[in-house]
């Protein structure tokens with residue numbers, strides 16, 4: 001008995017009421033590569049409540065080099081959010097073994113404190129060698145989680161400059177810097193790395209090295225703002241001591257407010273989806289495929305004004321336009 | 328006329344024991360002493376070791392199983408009833424809660440009329456190796472180091488004959504460490520602890536000599552007994568140098584490497600278990616042949632180590648092995664028989680050099696605590712253990728009866744009604760809880776509250792934890808209350824699992840590739856990559872098997888979710904649901920498998936995952952294996968199942984079966 005496909009409508013309404021088993025099944029479905037499952041997944045995503053996908057919840061990306069403390073900070077943030085009455089879902093992306101394709105999904109271990117809390121839902125994902133530190137499933141899965149939870153946080157594997165890719169598919173991106181490691185500062189200075197919305201130096205409990213890194217980051221950032229005019233704050237925290245976590249949660253939330261106040265929120269979500277679609281196309285067809293559809297700029301412009309659709313259906317659509325072009 | 332031969336004094340002979348209740352263990356100790364055992368070695372149950380009262384939900388199934396439950400001063404008094412603590416030498420295998428159990432011991436001795444200054448014995452109190460192997464840690468590394476330090480400072484001043492800590496390399500070998508790694512990590516741990524004592528300012532420069540002299544070690548002796556002899560000589564040389572150079576210890580006597588031993592158990596087999604007797608005797612030679620590097624105390628496992636807990640007769644047999652060596656042979660009549668041997672000297676040098684190099688690597692990372700927190704040391708151990716398992720699987724490491732010479736007659740040893748192991752009375756847990764409730768009912772609650780408030784204040788202030796803990800002991804505080812007070816202040820910790828190691832050559836081999844191909848194919852048939860949850864329910868800290876299965880699983884292409892030891896059945900079911908796994912593999916070695924499986928199944932059906940296949944591995948007697956299968960477990964694995972590739976194919980086929988797919992065969 002190969003897993004039977006669920007009824008997408010029933011599944012979507014169960015997910016919206018935060019039925020945990022339904023959400024688990026939905027995530028399995030979004031992971032399912034069989035053609036019939038893709039169709040079912042598209043229908044499921046289309047059936048999710050639009051207002052939640054366009055403007056609900058807060059989708060946060062957390063990134064930074066391995067060992068900086070992303071999972072530990074996430075654990076600490078979960079505690080703060082739970083105290084504030086928010087319900088939290090996590091997507092934790094870990095690398096796959098380049099040899100076996102298998103993976104060890106280890107982030108849960110650090111987030112264990114929320115072990116029995118039913119208002120916290122953690123799904124791990126292997127990045128399966130694709131998508132530069134992300135996984136193609138992240139965006140559709142984020143949407144399913146947004147339909148049910150107040151906060152959806154995506155933790156990505158840090159892979160040098162690519163670690164910031166997640167910022168293109170979230171409302172707010174938080175970069176966790178490792179004290180005494182100059183890499184992130186160099187990337188920022190050189191403009192290789194896009195500026196995240198919030199920067200936090202973790203492990204302030206170790207003292208000097210953390211303070212030094214923080215002040216270097218502050219200098220580097222100066223009064224620079226991102227393309228939208230947001231000025232990224234640099235904070236200091238310790239996941240181990242639980243210090244600075246409330247302030248971090250506040251900083252993340254101010255960016256959400258800022259987007260909302262400027263009426264940019266829904267547009268940003270739509271842009272996330274466009275980024276995902278383009279990235280996905282590039283993975284599958286390379287630059288050739290993108291050019292077939294008129295090049296990146298044209299494509300983004302087209303997607304910005306397109307009516308909202310489930311990412312899977314939209315992708316299949318684009319794909320079918322590339323394939324005849326190839327032939 | 329013959330002059331009487333002068334013989335060395337025999338070492339201390341112990342048997343590691345304790346079970347069911349303080350009363351039952353007291354009876355056992357008194358019989359053991361009457362058989363010529365010269366010291367006591369207390370095994371505590373897992374709730375006591377991890378700081379839970381017997382009625383805590385996490386204690387279910389574990390009370391009195393692998394050791395004695397000690398919940399309060401009443402239990403401690405019962406444990407040593409009619410055993411004069413002023414004269415006894417008692418070793419306690421206790422770590423995270425060492426300060427508490429020592430406090431109970433001191434308080435019980437005081438009630439017997441013995442003063443602390445008279446007490447002799449050892450608290451294991453090496454919490455750093457708990458993160459790497461033994462698993463009964465509670466707090467994060469920093470507060471743990473502080474607790475170790477407090478015990479050392481307190482005993483040096485007040486219980487001068489006590490060995491406050493036994494730095495352990497024993498458990499590292501049991502987790503796969505090579506002799507070089509044992510040397511390097513045990514001595515790096517010693518540095519971390521001695522540095523902490525020095526920096527704590529609790530002991531002046533003059534007292535430091537004393538501190539170094541009180542540090543003892545707990546070491547393993549494996550089957551390669553010549554190399555083990557060399558390892559012990561290497562330990563002696565390196566410790567002498569370290570204490571002199573790093574800490575300026577003047578007195579040669581205080582720089583002497585003092586150690587106790589439990590011989591290797593990882594190599595003791597479930598298959599043809601009688602062969603374990605030869606192994607144990609040979610291993611004992613490694614720590615006794617060289618007079619210069621001879622153990623001060625030895626405890627031996629029993630022939631049925633890999634089957635389950637030993638019965639009194641099995642332990643008696645182990646004790647008799649020591650007595651034959653000490654009293655019948657001429658071992659104790661000679662000086663050191665290895666001095667001057669160039670072969671031995673060269674081997675010792677190779678070990679010293681290798682260990683010195685690894686110690687430098689640890690220091691570069693900031694020391695042992697940092698190297699543990701980053702997962703470095705644990706990864707090294709898992710890597711070594713993976714190599715060992717692979718060598719057994721391939722047959723390049725020969726283990727008689729397990730991977731060669733496997734043909735055997737029926738063993739008369741395992742035939743009896745008890746199948747050759749000790750079974751703890753299932754009523755023990757309930758009765759212990761009843762006694763605990765009775766104890767709570769008769770104590771002075773105001774006094775308890777005040778003692779706990781004082782403990783909390785002490786923990787926060789950074790003052791020595793011992794006096795406040797001894798007050799708690801007298802006031803009638805319980806093990807769970809003492810621990811919870813400190814949990815609230817210090818926080819809790821989860822150690823790195825160390826399984827994130829690079830794939831080894833085996834995973835590039837033909838066999839692994841064929842399995843992987845099938846794993847991927849089945850994943851495609853089912854729509855998504857196959858995922859396994861490896862779960863360790865309960866308080867059991869035996870992680871070797873789970874780690875090896877996790878690494879192997881990844882290497883044949885599964886996506887593995889493994890969150891380390893000590894999970895509740897509820898957490899396991901929650902993770903299985905959230906992670907969308909295709910199968911759960913439980914690993915239980917502590918003997919609580921029946922309760923754990925029952926609880927996991929209950930939680931799974933509450934979560935709507937009734938049909939998820941579940942397998943289990945560990946120390947599971949045949950009769951229980953049958954029972955577990957009747958209750959729905961799909962497969963049971965025990966230490967004799969060394970074909971890891973075979974286990975992986977089984978798991979794949981169980982997943983296929985759960986989805987009505989035909990099994991595959993892998994060439």
Ligand code: B12
Pocket residue numbers: 370371372373393394420459460461462463497498501502592593594595596631632633634635636637861866867868869870871872873875876911912913914915916917918919942943944945946964965966967968969970974
């Ligand atoms: C090594 C060892 C230790 C090490 C553990 C190191 C570690 N991090 O794992 C140390 C020294 C720390 C240790 C400590 C203790 N130990 Co111990 N230990 C053993 C020993 C010698 C070997 C176990 C082992 O690691 N084998 C190697 C691994 C690879 O084998 P395995 O786990 O059996 O796994 C194989 C199969 O069972 C199967 N499998 C296992 N799990 C899974 C899971 C899945 C999903 C699958 C598919 C397969 C599978 O596959 C593996 C491949 O062959 C056994 C006796 C023995 N010889 O078996 C005692 C033993 C398990 N320990 C025992 C005890 C009592 C303890 C203590 C509780 C003592 C005490 N009172 O303090 C302590 C505390 C530990 C704790 N926190 O729980 C008892 C348990 C008694 C019982 N069940 O009735 C045993 C049986 C010894 C005895 N006879 O007394 N121990």
Ligand SMILES: Nc1nc2c(ncn2[C@@H]2O[C@H](COP(=O)(O)OP(=O)(O)O)[C@@H](O)[C@H]2O)c(=O)[nH]1
Pocket residue numbers: 064065066067068069070071072073110202203204205206237238239240241700701702
């Ligand atoms: N000293 C200190 N260590 C931390 C802190 N946060 C995390 N760590 C440690 O850093 C290591 C990596 O943490 P983890 O959260 O897994 O990092 P990730 O790889 O970025 O997800 C672990 O050993 C943590 O114990 C902190 O605030 N202070």
Ligand SMILES: [Mg+2]
Pocket residue numbers: 070071072107155
């Ligand atoms: Mg992480």
